[in-house]
Amino acid sequence: MVVKTELCSFSGLRIYPGHGIMYVRGDQKSFKFVSRKAKSLFTQRINPRKLSWTVLYRRATKKGTLEDAMKKKARKVTKATVKSVAGASLDIIKAKRNQKPEVRAAAREAALREVKERTKAKQAAKKAEAKKAPAAAKAAPAAKQSKAMAKAGGKAGKAGPGGKR
Template identity: 55%
Template sequence: MVLKTELCRFSGAKIYPGRGIRFVRSDSQVFLFANSKCKRYFHNRLKPSKLTWTAMYRKQHKKDIAQEAVKKRRRTTKKPYSRSIVGATLEVIQKKRTEKPEVRDAAREAALREIKERIKKTKDEKKAGFLSFPCEIREIVCTLVHLEGFVRIDWSSCVVFCISFHFYLSLSY
């Protein structure tokens, strides 16, 4: 079971449940004191930083150094080093790292060009599939696209799917 402890506003000591004195000022601010001594010093306007037994004094004069030294333990950082991974050996990684940016850019452009050509080829095939159908069927498909807006055409199986009305039209002729 965890007990909810509070701190004394004057001394900084822990106050366990059922202990301490609560003082409510006229501006509705609540002060909690560990004992009558702390309450008396507070009302007499003594500064907690002047009394050697308060937490504030001990903090200002660095009296709890032993506990802070334990917290300030340093971690050793591991230095990065290169090693081979599943896809590539160390030699391949080193070669890619030392390769000039011009060579890298040229390889990237070649790959992009190849991808664009592949996309263009598939678009041309789709267009050729559309143009191979008779004029009447092409007009029907174009009006469906114009009216519905979202129509999926599968040229391989000659089927038009209309998404908004959930029907499909077979383009067999």
Template identity: 50%
Template sequence: MVLKTELCRFSGAKIYPGKGIRFIRSDSQVFLFANSKCKRYFHNRLKPSKLTWTAMYRKQHKKDIAQEAVKKRRRTTKKPYSRSIVGATLEVIQKRRTEKPEVRDAAREAALREIKERIKKTKDEKKAKKAEVTKSQKSQGKGSIAKGGAQPKGPKLGGWRWQALSHCSVAYLLGSRVIDRTCLFV
């Protein structure tokens, strides 16, 4: 049968069932003392770290070194070993580890070059499409305003400005963009 022991709040000694003094402070905090000596020192506000027979003093001054040394155990350190990862076998991983840094750098540069070329290609395609759109708008010539064209004079309003154009189309300006919309009303 295991006995439930508690610790003295002052000395740190074990208190067995049926022994000790229980003190309850006005803020409902419970203090358990081993004997009247511990209770008296606690109420006189003596520090347990200054009395040589308390557990706190012994711990601070490292008096129980022999017992603590027995408790310490060294954990066996696990040596790392290689395992294959999903998508790469052990041979591939070993090959990459032994690979020279020059080869790695060359592969990285080639990959970067390929990515840059792909980005440049997409930018060129976008520019070509944009040029076609501007040519088609210039050829139509109806209801379009050039980006660098003269803007209406007058007080600048915050946000949107409206300007009526010929043959019932309306353009509204937002920042530097000009967007055309045809009128639904006459």
């Protein structure tokens, strides 16, 4: 047995026989609503696409569509392609790939050792400069004071008790 259902003019929901409200406008156009709530919102001119419970909202925001599930299942698998990198040709990359792991590991260790040696050399140079700098600072006269320091007796910028800062 097939039940003849109608659709709500506002929400798009199904209206079964014996249910719903019929509304006839002054220009003889009739509307069928699933509930008093739908009729009230229609007469207030509320947009059904902005109410999350309506079918129009669900269509506008693509909720509950079966096509999306089908698209997710049948997504294409991307095939990995070998491309050359700027600065290295395809032949060089293939040659490195075909090298034995031991050879690659040894080359990596040698490169790391070289980098560590460079950083140690830089740090040693910095330490040598740091040792030279304090000696030069001690040799310079320590009696250089600003005029404000000399006037205040070495207390420039410090206010006494109750003074403004």
